[in-house]
Amino acid sequence: MDLPNRISDQIDAYLSWVELERGRSRNTVLGYENDMRQFASFLVETQGFDDWSKLEPRHVEDWQGELLRKQYSNASTARKVTAVRNLVRYLEAEGVLKQRVSLTIHGPKLVRKLPGTMSVQELDRLLLTPDASSMQGIRDRAIMELAYSSGLRVSEICSIRVSDVNISEGVVRVQSGKGGKDRLVPVGRPACKALDKYIQTARPSFVRTAGMATVFLSSRGLPISRKTVWHLIKTYARKAGLDESRVKPHLLRHSFATHLLAGGADLRVIQEMLGHADIATTQIYTKVDSSMLLEQHALYHPRNRMARKRKSPPKH
Numbered sequence: 001m002d003l004p005n006r007i008s009d010q011i012d013a014y015l016s017w018v019e020l021e022r023g024r025s026r027n028t029v030l031g032y033e034n035d036m037r038q039f040a041s042f043l044v045e046t047q048g049f050d051d052w053s054k055l056e057p058r059h060v061e062d063w064q065g066e067l068l069r070k071q072y073s074n075a076s077t078a079r080k081v082t083a084v085r086n087l088v089r090y091l092e093a094e095g096v097l098k099q100r101v102s103l104t105i106h107g108p109k110l111v112r113k114l115p116g117t118m119s120v121q122e123l124d125r126l127l128l129t130p131d132a133s134s135m136q137g138i139r140d141r142a143i144m145e146l147a148y149s150s151g152l153r154v155s156e157i158c159s160i161r162v163s164d165v166n167i168s169e170g171v172v173r174v175q176s177g178k179g180g181k182d183r184l185v186p187v188g189r190p191a192c193k194a195l196d197k198y199i200q201t202a203r204p205s206f207v208r209t210a211g212m213a214t215v216f217l218s219s220r221g222l223p224i225s226r227k228t229v230w231h232l233i234k235t236y237a238r239k240a241g242l243d244e245s246r247v248k249p250h251l252l253r254h255s256f257a258t259h260l261l262a263g264g265a266d267l268r269v270i271q272e273m274l275g276h277a278d279i280a281t282t283q284i285y286t287k288v289d290s291s292m293l294l295e296q297h298a299l300y301h302p303r304n305r306m307a308r309k310r311k312s313p314p315k316h
Helices: 005-020 026-047 057-069 074-093 120-127 135-150 154-159 189-206 226-239 249-262 267-274 279-286 290-300 302-311
Strands: 171-175 182-186
Touching: 005 026, 005 074, 026 057, 026 074, 057 074, 120 135, 120 226, 120 249, 135 154, 135 171, 135 182, 135 189, 135 226, 135 249, 154 171, 154 226, 182 267, 226 249, 249 267, 249 279, 267 279
Parallel strands: none
Antiparallel strands: 171 182
16 A cells, blocks of 8 residues: 555655665565565554654554464564564654654564474485486586585575686685675585586576676576575475475575584684674574484493493404
8 A cells, every 4th residue: 555655755764774874685675664564554554644753652562463363473573573663763763753662662582493404315315306418407406506515595596696606716705695795605516516517508508698697597598586496496305205395495504504513614614604694693503403412422422332332242
């Protein structure tokens, strides 16, 4: 619905400030906009709201009640509430809103889930599924190899340029979808080989426009979309006999981090490769399940090893 100008203009002003002054990515800004306009539309439709200066805590409470009735997940509700709270803080700082409504806005508590992961054997099956004799198969193999080898987000894979790739050095320059900061990420040998094969032999068949800078292209010669990457990984998971509902692009990123940590990589190094601003985000990979703890204890505690030796049959 069309919002009153005084409502819409303040949202636009906040979004411009977030993008230009705070350096948020375009995708983040679009997410904020959707949540804020949903909130504003609810106020206009249900309460005839026409000016942010009239906002009261009860308005936010009513909206949160509406989210509850519509059965939004805790994660979605928390995201929407955070977006609205940030807008309200901005309005308070600008003097548009006189009372401190932001202090009364609280979202649902979230229990942070451990990221899923795939076994090395499952990843081998997935990565070997694309048809190596087709141009699309060569492209798709390169995408998945890069996702697992370097732990990249889907948005980062889709935006990589040819000039960002250095096969001889085994690195790729990535502009993070979160914060827009560049970082250099190592690329393993299998991924380098798959990426080089795609660029040299398959990519030219996808190019429709001279000067196209993006590495991964669609069949129409446009930069490949996140939706397409999501779909192709799901398709190959099904073909590989894996649980299609579990295998998502981000699962390859989680597996990258988990396998590096299990192999002894330093947490700070993993943080840098993942592009996490806060080490606390990376530390979630250190939380392993109890079955792994029991297995590792049984295998490596010296008293357990001694007990196993005592139980072993004598050699003849």
